[in-house]
Amino acid sequence: MTALLEVNNISKSYQVSSRLFGATTESILSDVSFELESGKILAVVGESGSGKSTLARQVVKLEQPDSGEMFLDGKPYVSIPDLHQRVRMIFQNPAASLNPRKRVYQLLEGPLKNYRNLSRSERDDLIFQSLEKVGLSNEQAQRYPHMLSGGQGQRIAMARAIISGPQVIVADEAVSALDVSVQAQILNLIMDLRDDMGMSWLFITHDISVVNVIADTVLVLYAGRMMEMGPVKQVLESPLHPYTRKLLQSVPGVDSPGNEVVAVDVKSASDDTLPEGPACAYLARCPLADKYCAECVPPMMNLDKHLVACLKAVKSP
Amino acid sequence: MSNESSVMSRQSSVRKNPPFLLKVKNLSVDFRSHGKSISAVESVNYDACAGETVAVVGESGSGKSVTALAIMGLIRKPGILRSGMVKFDGKDLLALSSRQRRKYMGRNLSMIFQEPATSLNPSFSIGQQITEVLKLHENLNHAQRHNRALDLINEVGISDPVKCLKLWPHQLSGGMNQRVMIAMAISCNPSLLIADEPTTALDVTVQAQILDLLRSLQQKNNMGMIFITHDLSVVSNIAHRVVVMYAGQVVENCPTTELFxxxxxxxxxxxxxxxxxKNSYKNKRxxxxxxxxxxxxxxxxxxxxxxxxxxxxxxxxxxxxxxxxxxxxxxxxxxxxxxxxxxxxxxxxxxxxxxx
Amino acid sequence: MSKADTSTEIYDLTPWQETWVKFRTNRIAALGLLVLLILIISAIFAPLLVTHDPHEQFTDILLAPPFWADGSQSGFFLGTDDLGRDMFSRLIYGARYSLFLGFAIVSLALFFGVAIGAIAGMKRGLLETVILRLMDIMLAIPAILLAIVIVALLGASLMNAAMAVSIVLLPHFVRITRAAVITEMNKDYVLSAKLDGSRGWKLLFQTLLPNISAPLIVQSTLSFSNAILDIAALGFLGLGAQPPTPEWGTLLSSSREFIEVAPWTVTLPGLAILITVLASNLLGDGLRDALDPRIDPL
Known part of the structure; x- marks a missing residue:
């Protein structure tokens, strides 16, 4: 079975400052590859600066990666004219991603008008159907985004994403800006939509505690490089990469109140610099690092569908 | 500080006829707009003892931050303090004139905010900002101020204090800036620290460090702390007592372990x-x-x-x-x-x- | 629960209604709007309002003072000028020129400014640099001087003066549009509009323009007063409207030799200019506050 979405070794760098002579570029993503199967949810976890939003922009084709290829249904991105209908995106904050000057109806109408040649009544039908799927009533169609609550706004963003019948939806921190009580509603909705419509999700988040609720596979990014990828249960229960372990230990859990989170390697809080030249990106913060880690970029090792880029992965407990 | 001992210390801090450090009573704040009064916070009551962390939890709009601003006397137009009393160490804070309050508060009560980057002044170096606080509230000469600043930076776990004092806020990461904010907040050994979502803007790994820091500082100085957050998992991690707010009211006030x-x-x-x-079963609603x-x-x-x-x-x-x-x-x-x-x-x- | 109903109503307003609610509470800005409206109405209905033909000369009543001064003539309640023409009628007709020209000049500058600025902001690159440097050069020359040069090249007439003034105002619109377009282009709602298939002019008109209209509207009202002032100044210098056109600047200049014997012939057109400019500036300030989303009604 071939994967629905296949991302092969994409890299992206941005020009940071242009001086009079020459410009410096900063690598944001390097060599990221993954496969997303139909009807599955892949969570991409990373902290700020991990390149997870940049990854989202490449996957929805808002930008072109510097190198690497992407395939949907086995076909390369360049040969898919209706890619924007088949891969859709949801942003973090509905207040920012919904045009404040348009009514909900106009927002949902946008993709239909631009991509498809439909009559007014066909458009109406699709709009009301997708509103229903995200649990909103038709009355909401005439409202402006600022009249909606955060949860309703994110539902509208989801209605807009599903309206073109996509195969993949990229959700960039889609529940991070929401209150806890609303966050659960939206996570449930994502799972419902996946089950009802069979689409796949690329769920980008900084919050690893959300991951085990909805994802099938998890990909951990650090400084634009893949650290670890594998089935959620395996990665969360027996992480192989020291960074993943660190992330998991840092999450305060309510399961056992009274258990303080311990900041494991406070060697120095200012040590989050990236190494020069080829070396492991996590070198400076890693408690296990030795001289071999500083000599090359650790290759991705495959241990029974559980990928990890760490030289110390096997030896550590 | 080991994990076990801190759990012990938190569980043993059951209040027995406690001397309250801070007592907030019937605090109500309104916001006025277009001649209408909208109640943001309605008769909020809570209190905190020395050495105790009280978490105030609520979703956006629950009034948790407005309450903290009211305690600090920072309610500005269009907000109006409708009623209430804030007793701190036996002194009625709201009865002080704004000048008296500024002088008193700086030494005894301080506050840190969510966005360290916007709370620090971008046009002064870290050193200048810390010594400025010391100049205002402590009677020290130039060299003493500098040494005290070094001590403070050291205390909040920054590895190279001398270098750090010379840096500007934009040269530091969010977590480092928050450490600097904490250093400034504890510079006068306040007996109460109000922390308004101090870790919300930070990455989880950094959040863990900052929580660790706040906890150890608090235990060392026997400081009271009001910790405002929307994140219940952080609460379970740091608080002795939790005040849950909903729509401008306190709905529950309870020791942490019992609350959970x-x-x-x-x-x-x-x-x-x-x-x-962590135990949520995958794909269960x-x-x-x-x-x-x-x-x-x-x-x-x-x-x-x-x-x-x-x-x-x-x-x-x-x-x-x-x-x-x-x-x-x-x-x-x-x-x-x-x-x-x-x-x-x-x-x-x-x-x-x-x-x- | 009438209390709950009234306090939630602000949520149910469309963006423009909300702007109007905020604007309405600003008394001074509303006054500016009112004055402008009165001026516009009187300009439109000038033939019905005036007491005399503005060009008719009453040679026996030269330099008659207005009604509050000694020796005023009945029927000429704002007095007459040196050729015996009724001041009130000339001022009312003058409003037609000033207001109409103001609108025309601002519309022209707005249209081309938005188009050029949007191209610069959306395309970026070399084109943007060229446009920006050109605008910088135009801004570096004092406005009235630039206008004089343009009029000198085109020849002195009211239409040419109007063209010159709108060219002078253009760079402001270009810069504002470009800056606003660049900020908005990186926002999530524009990105999602792009993903929804909006590109080019469609993106500009349907998505960007409604969201950058606030600074443009404010700039338009402020430019409106500038346009009136510049047109009056050119008229005063003899480069704009030519006598006997009752344009306010021309009125000022043609009567300035009588400033000692008949001060009203100079004061009244000056006052008319002042009131119009002040009113549109007040309106602009009020709009700026009302359109600013940071000033939340709640």
């Missing part, structure tokens, strides 16, 4: 249940609270949680419940006509399972 074991208010219970946890919190100004009669509550009865719609102290069970209070007990909780679990 046996929430009495339906809202607290729902919040806890809707949290994704999360428990979710129906509807969304009332918007500012949308104040309803009766219990404010009525429309979202699973246990609501008829009278909840008409009558407003009061915050009632339960003196028997270790000083906890709840604003509900039908506080939850173990039995009701169990019922809901069964109901939940039958759904799934």
């Amino acid at each position: 074991q046996q929430p009495q208010h339906p809202y607290t219970e729902a919040l806890l249940k809707s949290l994704p946890t 999360l428990y979710s609270i129906k509807g969304s919190p009332p918007k500012a100004g949308e104040r309803l009669s009766g219990c404010r949680f009525y429309s979202r509550c699973n246990y609501a009865k008829n009278n909840c719609r008409e009558e407003s419940p009061k915050l009632i102290n339960d003196l028997q069970s270790n000083y906890r209070a709840v604003r509900c006509f039908y506080p939850l007990t173990n039995a009701t909780n169990h019922m809901l679990d069964l109901f939940d399972d039958s759904l799934a």
Whole structure:
């Protein structure tokens, strides 16, 4: 079975400052590859600066990666004219991603008008159907985004994403800006939509505690490089990469109140610099690092569908 | 500091006729707009002892930050302090003139905010900003100030204090800036620290470090702390006592361990249940609270949680419940006509399972 | 629950209604709008309002003072000028020129400014640099001087003066549009509009323009007063409207030799200019506050 979405070794760098002579570029993503199967949810976890939003922009084709290829249904991105209908995106904050000057109806109408040649009544039908799927009533169609609550706004963003019948939806921190009580509603909705419509999700988040609720596979990014990828249960229960372990230990859990989170390697809080030249990106913060880690970029090792880029992965407990 | 000892110390801090460091009583704040008054916070009561961390938890718009600003005397137009009393160390803070308050507060009470980057002045170096605070409140000469600044930076766990003092805020990461903010806040050894979402803007790994730092500073200086957050998992991590706010009111006030074991208010219970946890079973639907919190100004009669509550009865719609102290069970209070007990909780679990 | 109803109503307003609610509470700005409206109405209905033909000369009543001074003539309640023409009628007709020219000049500058600025902001690159440097050069020359040069090249007439003034105002619109377009282009709602298939002019008109209209509207009202002032100044210098056109600047200049014997012939057109400019500036300030989303009504 071939994967629905296949991302092969994409890299992206941005020009940071242009001086009079020459410009410096900063690598944001390097060599990221993954496969997303139909009807599955892949969570991409990373902290700020991990390149997870940049990854989202490449996957929805808002930008072109510097190198690497992407395939949907086995076909390369360049040969898919209706890619924007088949891969859709949801942003973090509905207040920012919904045009404040348009009514909900106009927002949902946008993709239909631009991509498809439909009559007014066909458009109406699709709009009301997708509103229903995200649990909103038709009355909401005439409202402006600022009249909606955060949860309703994110539902509208989801209605807009599903309206073109996509195969993949990229959700960039889609529940991070929401209150806890609303966050659960939206996570449930994502799972419902996946089950009802069979689409796949690329769920980008900084919050690893959300991951085990909805994802099938998890990909951990650090400084634009893949650290670890594998089935959620395996990665969360027996992480192989020291960074993943660190992330998991840092999450305060309510399961056992009274258990303080311990900041494991406070060697120095200012040590989050990236190494020069080829070396492991996590070198400076890693408690296990030795001289071999500083000599090359650790290759991705495959241990029974559980990928990890760490030289110390096997030896550590 | 080992993990075990801090758990011990938190559990042993049961209040026995405590001398309150901070006492907030019937605090109400309104916001005026277009000639209308909108209540943001309504008769909030809570208190904190020395060496105790009280977490104030609530969703956006619950009034948790407004309460903190009111304690600090920072309510500005269009906000109006309608009523209330803030007693700190036996002194009524709201009765002080703004000048007296500034002088008194700087030494005894300080506050840190969510966005360290915007709380620090971008056009002064870290060193200048810390020594400026010391200049205002401590009677030290230039060299003493510099040494004290070095000590402070050291105390908040920054590895190279000398270099750090020479840096500008934009050269430091968010976590480092928050450490600097904490250093400035504790520079006069305040007896109470108000932290308004101090870790929300930070990455989890950095958040863990900052929580660690705050906890150890607090224990070392026997400082009281009001920790405002929307994140219940952070609460379980740092607080001795939790004040849950909803729509401008305190709905529950309870020691942390008891709150997580046996929430009495339906809202607290729902919040806890809707949290994704490490043990959440994959692909099982999360428990979710129906509807969304009332918007500012949308104040309803009766219990404010009525429309979202699973246990609501008829009278909840008409009558407003009061915050009632339960003196028997270790000083906890709840604003509900039908506080939850173990039995009701169990019922809901069964109901939940039958759904799934 | 009437209390709850009234306090939630602000949520149910469309963006423009909300702007109007905020604007309405600003008394001074509303006054500016009112004055402008009165001026516009009187300009439109000038033939019905005036007491005399503005060009008719009453040679026996030269330099008659207005009604509050000694020796005023009945029927000429704002007095007459040196050729015996009724001041009130000339001022009312003058409003037609000033207001109409103001609108025309601002519309022209707005249209081309938005188009050029949007191209610069959306395309970026070399084109943007060229446009920006050109605008910088135009801004570096004092406005009235630039206008004089343009009029000198085109020849002195009212239409040419109007063209010159709108060219002078253009760079402001270009810069504002470009800056606003660049900020908005990186926002999530524009990105999602792009993903929804909006590109080019469609993106500009349907998505960007409604969201950058606030600074443009404010700039338009402020430019409106500038346009009136510049047109009056050019008229005063003899480069704009030519006598006997009752344009306010021309009125000022043609009567300035009588400032000692008949001060009203100079004061009244000056006052008319002042009131119009002040009113549109007040309106602009009020709009700026009302359109600013940071000033939340709640």
